[in-house]
Structures are given as structure tokens and as C-alpha cells.
Amino acid sequence: MTATTWLDLPADSPFGVHNLPYGVFTAADRPGRRRIGVRIGDRVLDAGAAARAVGSPSELLDAETLNPLMAAGRSTWREVRAALTEWLTDAAHRPAVEPCLLDLADVSLHLPFEVADYVDFYASEHHATNLGKIFRPGSEPLTPNWKHLPIGYHGRSGTIVVSGTPVTRPHGQRKAPADPAPTFGPSRRLDIEAEVAFVVGTPSTMGTPVALADFAEHVFGVCLLNDWSARDIQAWEYVPLGPFLGKSFATSLSPWVVPLEALQHARVAPPARDVEPLPYLDDRDAEPWGLDLAIEVALNGRTVSRPPFATMYWTAAQQLAHLTANGASLRTGDLYASGTVSGPEPDTRGALIELTWNGEHPLKFPDGTERTFLEDGDEVSISATAPGPGGLRVGFGEVTGKIVG
Amino acid sequence: MTATTWLDLPADSPFGVHNLPYGVFTAADRPGRRRIGVRIGDRVLDAGAAARAVGSPSELLDAETLNPLMAAGRSTWREVRAALTEWLTDAAHRPAVEPCLLDLADVSLHLPFEVADYVDFYASEHHATNLGKIFRPGSEPLTPNWKHLPIGYHGRSGTIVVSGTPVTRPHGQRKAPADPAPTFGPSRRLDIEAEVAFVVGTPSTMGTPVALADFAEHVFGVCLLNDWSARDIQAWEYVPLGPFLGKSFATSLSPWVVPLEALQHARVAPPARDVEPLPYLDDRDAEPWGLDLAIEVALNGRTVSRPPFATMYWTAAQQLAHLTANGASLRTGDLYASGTVSGPEPDTRGALIELTWNGEHPLKFPDGTERTFLEDGDEVSISATAPGPGGLRVGFGEVTGKIVG
Numbered sequence: 001m002t003a004t005t006w007l008d009l010p011a012d013s014p015f016g017v018h019n020l021p022y023g024v025f026t027a028a029d030r031p032g033r034r035r036i037g038v039r040i041g042d043r044v045l046d047a048g049a050a051a052r053a054v055g056s057p058s059e060l061l062d063a064e065t066l067n068p069l070m071a072a073g074r075s076t077w078r079e080v081r082a083a084l085t086e087w088l089t090d091a092a093h094r095p096a097v098e099p100c101l102l103d104l105a106d107v108s109l110h111l112p113f114e115v116a117d118y119v120d121f122y123a124s125e126h127h128a129t130n131l132g133k134i135f136r137p138g139s140e141p142l143t144p145n146w147k148h149l150p151i152g153y154h155g156r157s158g159t160i161v162v163s164g165t166p167v168t169r170p171h172g173q174r175k176a177p178a179d180p181a182p183t184f185g186p187s188r189r190l191d192i193e194a195e196v197a198f199v200v201g202t203p204s205t206m207g208t209p210v211a212l213a214d215f216a217e218h219v220f221g222v223c224l225l226n227d228w229s230a231r232d233i234q235a236w237e238y239v240p241l242g243p244f245l246g247k248s249f250a251t252s253l254s255p256w257v258v259p260l261e262a263l264q265h266a267r268v269a270p271p272a273r274d275v276e277p278l279p280y281l282d283d284r285d286a287e288p289w290g291l292d293l294a295i296e297v298a299l300n301g302r303t304v305s306r307p308p309f310a311t312m313y314w315t316a317a318q319q320l321a322h323l324t325a326n327g328a329s330l331r332t333g334d335l336y337a338s339g340t341v342s343g344p345e346p347d348t349r350g351a352l353i354e355l356t357w358n359g360e361h362p363l364k365f366p367d368g369t370e371r372t373f374l375e376d377g378d379e380v381s382i383s384a385t386a387p388g389p390g391g392l393r394v395g396f397g398e399v400t401g402k403i404v405g
Numbered sequence: 406m407t408a409t410t411w412l413d414l415p416a417d418s419p420f421g422v423h424n425l426p427y428g429v430f431t432a433a434d435r436p437g438r439r440r441i442g443v444r445i446g447d448r449v450l451d452a453g454a455a456a457r458a459v460g461s462p463s464e465l466l467d468a469e470t471l472n473p474l475m476a477a478g479r480s481t482w483r484e485v486r487a488a489l490t491e492w493l494t495d496a497a498h499r500p501a502v503e504p505c506l507l508d509l510a511d512v513s514l515h516l517p518f519e520v521a522d523y524v525d526f527y528a529s530e531h532h533a534t535n536l537g538k539i540f541r542p543g544s545e546p547l548t549p550n551w552k553h554l555p556i557g558y559h560g561r562s563g564t565i566v567v568s569g570t571p572v573t574r575p576h577g578q579r580k581a582p583a584d585p586a587p588t589f590g591p592s593r594r595l596d597i598e599a600e601v602a603f604v605v606g607t608p609s610t611m612g613t614p615v616a617l618a619d620f621a622e623h624v625f626g627v628c629l630l631n632d633w634s635a636r637d638i639q640a641w642e643y644v645p646l647g648p649f650l651g652k653s654f655a656t657s658l659s660p661w662v663v664p665l666e667a668l669q670h671a672r673v674a675p676p677a678r679d680v681e682p683l684p685y686l687d688d689r690d691a692e693p694w695g696l697d698l699a700i701e702v703a704l705n706g707r708t709v710s711r712p713p714f715a716t717m718y719w720t721a722a723q724q725l726a727h728l729t730a731n732g733a734s735l736r737t738g739d740l741y742a743s744g745t746v747s748g749p750e751p752d753t754r755g756a757l758i759e760l761t762w763n764g765e766h767p768l769k770f771p772d773g774t775e776r777t778f779l780e781d782g783d784e785v786s787i788s789a790t791a792p793g794p795g796g797l798r799v800g801f802g803e804v805t806g807k808i809v810g
Contacts, residue, residue: 117563122646135645143644148587149578153646154559154653158522158736159611168612170731173554173683182553184683184730206564206655207573233731239548240540241527241558242647248559249731250611278578278589325589326575326638326650331563 003089007101009041014395016041017088018388020081021256021397022066022221025107034064034110037102038084039256039397044107046100050087053096066113066257070201070220071332077201077220081259109255109397111162112223113199116333118160118251119323120195120227121152123314125271127342130354135235147275150314150322152336155227156248160335163255163399169376170249172233187230189359190374190403193340194297194307194350194382197225198316199257200334207327212286215317218330221257224295224382224399225337228252231353231373253335254382256397263394266386268292270315280325281318289317293396295341295384297350299371304363307341307350309384376405408494412506414446419800421446422493423793425486426661426802427471427626430512439469439515442507443489444661444802449512451505455492458501471518471662475606475625476737482606482625486664514660514802516567517628518604521738523565523656524728525600525632526557528719530676532747535759540640552680555719555727557741560632561653565740568660568804574781575654577638592635594764595779595808598745599702599712599755599787602630603721604662605739612732617691620722623735626662629700629787629804630742633657636758636778658740659787661802668799671791673697675720685730686723694722698801700746700789702755704776709768712746712755714789781810 005017015021017040025037025044037044051058060069060080069080087093122128125142128151132141145151161167169190175182201220204210210218227247234246270283270290283289293309319336342349349355352373356362359372374380381400385393410422420426422445430442430449442449456463465474465485474485492498527533530547533556537546550556566572574595580587606625609615615623632652639651675688675695688694698714724741747754754760757778761767764777779785784807790798 117561119649145578145580145587145641145644148580149642151642151646151649153649154561156522156559156733157562158739159733161611168732171614172731173550175550175553182550182683184685206566209576230731236550237554237556238645238647239550240643240647241556242643242645244524244556244558245727245731245733248728248733278587280589322650323653326577326635326654327573328561328564328650328653334563 003085005040005088006091006094007040007088012392013041014385014393015039016392017085018392019258019262019394020084021258022112023255023257024065024110024112026110027102027107036061036063036066037107039104040088042104043101044104046102047084050097050100053100054087054093056083067332070113070199071203073202074217077259078261081261109162111160111253112255112257114333115157115160115335116331118155118157119152119336120155120339121150121314121319121337122339123150123312123319124339124342125313126311126344127340127350127354130342130349134353134358150319152319152323153242155251159248160251160253163252163397163401165252165401166404167228167250167252167401168404170230170233170245172230172245173236174232175236182236187232188373189231191229191231191352192297192380193227193229194295194305195225195227195337195340196293196309197223197253197335197337199223200330201332203332204324204330206329209280209327210320210324210330212283212317212321215289215320216260218320219260219316221259222263223257224254224384224396226252226380226382226399226401227337252399252401254397254399258394258396263291263386265388266292266394268310271311271313280321283315283318289315291386293384293386295382298381300379302365305347305349305355307348308343309341311343312338312341374403376403378403408490410445410493411496411499412445412493417797418446419790419798420444421797422490423797424663424667424799425489426663427517428660428662428802429470429515429517431515432507432512441466441468441471442512444509445493447509448506449509451507452489455502455505458505459492459498461488472737475518475604476608478607479622482664483666486666514567516565516658517660517662519738520562520565520740521736523560523562524557524741525560525744526555526719526724526742527744528555528717528724529744529747530718531716531749532745532755532759535747535754539758539763555724557724557728558647560656564653565656565658568657568802568806570657570806571809572633572655572657572806573809575635575638575650577635577650578641579637580641587641592637593778594636596634596636596757597702597785598632598634599700599710600630600632600742600745601698601714602628602658602740602742604628605735606737608737609729609735611734614685614732615725615729615735617688617722617726620694620725621665623725624665624721626664627668628662629659629789629801631657631785631787631804631806632742657804657806659802659804663799663801668696668791670793671697671799673715676716676718685726688720688723694720696791698789698791700787703786705784707770710752710754710760712753713748714746716748717743717746779808781808783808
């Protein structure tokens with residue numbers, strides 16, 4: 001049963017006390033100081049100030065990033081979440097806590113944590129199949145390894161930016177198959193990838209893999225991510241060592257980290273597996289870590305897709321087990337993303353290259369405009385909700401970005 | 406003309422005052438405190454202590470990593486290097502500075518800087534050709550993009566370890582072409598890659614590429630790197646998104662960062678280019694950034710290869726220009742490596758997969774032992790020198806690692 005807050009909040013708010021995502025903000029009263037905020041409705045609780053106001057230990061909540069809290073481990077995450085819930089539901093705390101609330105409209109949001117390593121997976125069977133058909137026509141769309149392991153690769157941490165940061169159209173080498181040689185210039189096939197990202201809190205030791213069952217000991221929370229992709233640059237560069245400049249110019253992250261604990265009601269069984277997983281990936285007898293997130297992708301304010309995260313073939317728990325199976329260690333702030341979320345239906349695909357089938361079928365809007373890939377000035381927003389307790393929804397912060405030419 | 410040090414040092418030491426590489430050490434007198442050291446002969450100057458002893462500003466040299474010094478920019482790098490040279494050559498400083506010298510044997514060396522993003526290139530034409538022949542027999546060994554751009558990909562920063570750190574043999578999925586399905590277990594084809602790595606000091610702004618001519622404004626120094634590779638894991642996983650777990654278990658870095666300024670005499674013209682480079686990569690009229698490093702790879706104390714870095718097709722300046730051509734920004738601590746250095750001759754190849762031609766021709770040692778890939782207990786050392794002033798050589802710190810089963 002979810003407690004009721006003393007705040008004046010719509011009963012069905014996706015940012016009620018059942019959610020309490022963490023972010024980092026600045027506000028006019030202390031402009032240079034980054035502070036940890038907790039979103040509640042359309043307000044932001046200055047968490048460090050609230051802790052001090054109620055006389056609670058505040059060191060982890062007084063940091064300028066979430067990293068110290070994330071590093072503190074699961075039992076601390078639970079204690080802090082319980083304390084926040086108490087402050088926002090027990091009316092006795094209202095006099096102390098209420099002055100620590102700011103309007104969401106009055107704060108600037110920043111990257112909520114320092115990103116250590118960034119890994120991007122490729123876990124949607126529908127997306128991988130669609131891209132295989134588009135990029136490698138005439139071959140089997142899925143490579144032979146696809147159903148044996150969650151394919152992934154490292155991306156660039158230093159160009160992960162918070163939602164709202166403008167994205168400069170990248171330049172690079174582009175070569176269509178018919179061109180005699182590559183040319184250098186702005187990408188003509190700038191795309192989005194709607195993804196769900198998992199943030200590691202508790203580090204692990206080099207040489208010791210993280211078992212499937214230990215997923216929730218290590219993963220602190222969940223964000224939305226737009227893995228902007230320059231398809232023309234990517235197509236020319238990616239054989240044999242994978243995507244590089246086609247991705248590394250910018251990756252946008254939602255400002256609110258939804259605690260994994262807030263997603264207990266969103267857990268669902270993943271799709272049936274066609275290939276028997278090797279033991280370290282075999283979750284058939286484990287607690288399921290499929291997540292029933294309903295994602296929405298909007299282009300210039302119009303919804304263009306509704307990707308269902310529950311259709312992902314590989315779960316985040318399997319991805320973490322795979323990522324560490326070779327002994328690679330985890331650091332606090334490691335971020336790994338699902339890969340583009342695409343469902344089976346055409347209007348549930350999470351990238352323009354799929355939605356327009358490589359540009360052959362432009363999206364047509366009621367105002368008569370069309371899109372194949374992104375044009376300068378286009379704005380993309382990705383949002384999501386998930387089932388919460390008692391019929392409530394758990395809201396994710398949007399990840400938005402506007403293309404600058 | 407190089408000044409003469411007041412230290413008792415062999416005249417031809419590769420670690421004379423013409424070199425002065427930076428590292429980070431701990432020693433018994435202050436065991437918990439990491440300190441910046443400068444190698445001179447077989448001694449280490451406690452740089453922060455020396456600065457204080459001579460009454461010089463010491464903040465950058467009193468840090469626990471090189472990052473603050475690296476971030477300070479090229480004019481500061483020159484000033485600090487000039488000061489270090491003066492302290493070690495002007496006999497008037499001897500009474501103050503000499504007590505700040507420790508024996509190399511008495512210190513523990515650590516990772517000299519916090520690594521931000523790590524990128525690995527693939528810049529040796531001989532290596533790429535050999536691997537193409539081995540991995541993709543019957544196809545053109547070089548992919549069509551290879552001579553148009555320096556192919557690279559992001560690796561894992563969190564598993565970069567300092568020389569001397571034991572390397573645990575990784576487990577993973579392995580599948581030989583004839584196997585019906587992959588199995589999970591220890592890599593049976595554990596290999597090395599002898600590489601040269603470049604460390605970024607001065608950051609850059611997102612959206613603004615770094616021109617070829619600005620290479621030396623951004624790159625602080627040069628290390629040796631062993632990009633340990635599990636060939637069986639890599640072969641099964643790498644299509645279509647590139648190497649991942651076959652590399653991410655460990656990457657070893659030499660403890661000493663040779664300042665780029667110490668390598669002025671090592672600069673040579675790169676090989677003639679067969680394909681005209683696009684303007685952002687065209688260094689034909691620029692100052693050359695080929696580097697004449699003589700590398701030596703030893704397995705259990707026996708030299709198995711002498712890769713010549715001057716044969717690399719793409720230079721580090723071209724790699725940096727490419728890495729940022731899409732607007733990706735640089736952070737202090739970004740590290741990028743050359744890819745395996747292999748020369749044209751069989752005994753100049755920088756990886757066992759090439760030296761043994763995919764294990765078909767084992768290396769045979771005088772004691773009757775053989776090697777295809779690495780066995781538990783094997784120790785690999787990579788060392789290098791480069792031309793310095795007046796016929797001297799510039800030494801690099803070795804990068805070593807022993808395989809633990």
C-alpha cells in the first residue's frame with residue numbers, strides 16, 4: 001500500500017510518492033551549487049536541505065552528483081527512499097520539509113551522475129531484424145550470435161548530455177554504395193534511437209562476474225536515453241569494429257533516475273527464448289526482469305511511435321551478467337542502454353530508419369510536412385510510464401533534444 | 406642542446422633529463438598518499454616535494470593524479486618541464502632537490518591519470534591486412550573504408566590497469582565455426598596487442614573538431630599499452646557491433662607518461678598514402694606526426710617481436726582529428742591507442758595471432774617450449790625507445806602483465 005503525501009497532488013500523478021526519482025538541479029537562490037533533487041508531482045524536493053531540516057544525516061544527499069548515494073549500496077538506497085517517503089507523507093514533517101520544495105519550472109536540471117563507462121546493447125529482436133534487413137539485404141537479418149548473447153559495444157561517456165541540450169548535426173565521412181569515394185560533410189541521415197538505460201550504483205571487483213540474481217544489488221535506477229545516430233556515417237565506418245563517430249557526437253539522457261525499487265510492479269516475464277541460454281544467461285527459473293514500460297516518441301510534438309519495452313528479447317539483468325562474464329568490473333556511474341526499443345508493429349519502432357524503412361516511406365504529418373530523417377530545428381521527445389502500485393503509473397522524465405545545423 | 410644533470414647517471418641513459426616522464430607513485434614514508442613522480446635514471450623525483458623544496462608553486466605537482474597538470478594546457482606543460490629540467494641540472498638546486506629522489510625499486514607505481522574515454526584504433530596496415538586474411542579468408546583483407554579513415558572504436562576505461570597488474574584469463578562464449586553452438590569457459594586463445602597510447606590533456610568543446618595542426622595543444626604524452634585480446638570470444642561476438650568482451654576484461658598501461666615534447670626528435674614522415682586523404686585528414690603539407698618508436702615485445706623474458714611504430718599508416722594527429730570530426734568533445738584523461746603495431750616482416754608483428762598465423766605456426770623457444778596463445782603464468786613485457794637529442798634514446802616505461810588462470 002502506498003502512503004499518501006501531504007502535498008496537493010493529483011491522485012493519479014505518475015510522480016507521486018510511489019516514484020520519487022532522483023535528479024540534480026540548480027536554482028536561482030544558490031545558482032552555482034548543484035543539488036540533489038527528488039521529483040514529486042511538478043515540484044522538486046531539495047533533498048539535502050530537507051534532510052537538514054528534519055535533522056537527518058545529509059552527507060549523501062548534500063553531494064553535487066548522485067554518485068556517492070549510488071555507491072552506498074542497496075540497503076542505503078532503501079533507507080534513503082524510506083526516509084524521503086516519510087518526510088513527504090508524515091504531516092508532522094510538513095513544516096520542516098515544505099520550504100524545501102521548489103517548482104520544477106524554476107530549476108535547471110543537469111546530468112544526474114558522472115558517467116563512468118557507457119555500453120549500448122542491441123536487445124530488441126524486432127529492431128535488430130529490421131536493421132539487418134535494411135543494412136544487409138539478402139543475408140539472414142539476425143547474425144548467428146544474436147540469440148546466444150546480448151550484443152553490445154562501448155560508447156562515448158564524455159558526450160552524454162542531459163535532456164534539453166541542443167544536438168549539433170555531426171559532420172563525417174559518408175559514402176553511398178554507388179559513390180566512387182566518400183565525401184565529408186553534415187550527416188544527411190540523422191536519426192534517433194529510443195532506449196532505456198540502467199545506472200550502476202554498487203561497483204564490482206575485477207575478475208568476478210555479476211550473477212543474474214545480483215542485478216538489483218548493483219543497478220540503482222533507470223533512465224530514458226536517445227542514442228542519436230548518423231546512419232550515413234555509421235554505415236560507412238562500422239565494418240569491422242562497430243559504430244564510432246556515427247554515435248559519439250551526442251547521447252541524451254533523461255534528467256530523472258527512477259529507482260529500480262519503484263519499478264517492482266512493472267516487472268514482467270521476458271519473451272519466450274527460441275534458443276536455450278547458456279547457464280550464466282538463463283533466467284527461466286529466476287525472478288523476471290522484463291519491464292513493462294510504455295514508451296512514446298514524439299517528433300515536433302506529434303507522437304510517431306509507441307515502443308513497448310516488454311518485448312525486449314534480452315533483459316537488463318542478462319545484459320549485466322553478460323557485461324561482466326569476462327571478469328570486467330563495474331564502477332559507480334556505469335551506464336548501459338538497451339538498444340533501440342522496437343515492437344513488432346510498424347508504429348512501435350524506436351528509430352526513424354525503421355519507421356520510414358530506410359527513408360523509403362516518409363512519415364507524413366497532418367500539416368502536410370514529411371520526414372525521413374531529422375531536419376535542423378526538429379525536436380524529439382521520448383517519454384515513458386510503467387505500472388506502479390494500485391493502478392498508478394510510474395513516470396519517467398522526458399529526454400528531449402533539438403537539432404542545430 | 407640538452408643540459409647535463411648533476412645526478413650520477415650513465416651518459417646514454419634513456420631516462421636522462423631529455424626525457425622526464427611523469428608517473429604516480431606511493432612509497433613507504435607516506436604509504437597512503439599517491440604522489441606525482443618524474444623518472445630520472447633509475448630514480449623517481451617526488452615532484453611536489455621538490456617544488457616545495459625550491460620554493461616553487463606546487464599545486465599541480467602535489468595532486469594524486471596527473472589530471473590537473475594535464476588539464477592546465479601546453480604552456481603550463483612547458484613551464485613545468487622547464488622547471489624540472491632546471492632543478493635537475495642546476496647544481497645550485499642540488500641541496501634542496503636531492504633529498505626528494507627515491508629509488509625506483511622503492512616505490513609502487515599506479516595508474517598515472519584517471520582515464521576518461523578510451524578509444525582503440527586499428528592503424529597498422531600490416532596488422533589490419535594480417536587480421537583480414539585470418540578472420541575473413543577469401544575477402545579483400547582491408548575493408549573498403551580502411552584507407553579513407555582511421556578505424557576505431559570505444560573500449561572500456563574502467564578495466565585499464567597499470568603495468569604489473571595480474572591479468573585474469575577471461576571466460577566467455579566461444580564457438581569455432583564447426584561447433585554446433587557456443588560453449589562458455591576460459592578463453593583458449595588469449596593474445597596480446599602491442600600498442601602506443603596517447604593521453605589527452607587539454608579538453609575541447611563539443612561541436613568543435615580538433616584540427617590536425619592542434620594535435621600538440623591537446624595531447625600531453627605517450628604511453629605503451631597492451632590491449633589483451635581473447636580471440637575466441639572476439640571472433641564469436643564482434644559482428645556486427647565490434648569487439649566487446651574479447652577486450653574489456655583488462656587493458657594494461659605503462660606507468661610513465663613520456664611528454665610529447667620529449668619526442669620532437671622521434672618525429673618522422675608517415676608512410677606514403679595510397680589514397681588521397683580527405684582535407685581534415687590530409688597531413689601531406691603539415692608537420693609530420695609519424696613517430697619512430699622501436700618497440701620490443703618479450704614473452705617470459707624472450708624477445709618475440711620488434712614492431713616499428715614508424716610504419717603506422719595513420720598518425721596520432723590524424724586519429725585525433727578523426728575522433729573529433731563529428732563534434733565529439735575531448736576530456737582531460739581521454740586515452741586513445743594506435744591499435745596493434747605490426748611491421749612488414751614476420752618478426753615485427755605485435756600480436757600472437759599474427760606471429761603464429763592463427764596458431765598454425767607456434768613460436769618455438771630454445772628450451773623446447775612452444776606457444777600459440779598465452780598460457781597461465783606467462784608474462785608479457787612491452788618496451789620501447791625513440792630517438793632523442795644528440796644521439797640519445799628516449800625510454801618508455803615497460804608495460805608488463807602476467808596471466809592468472
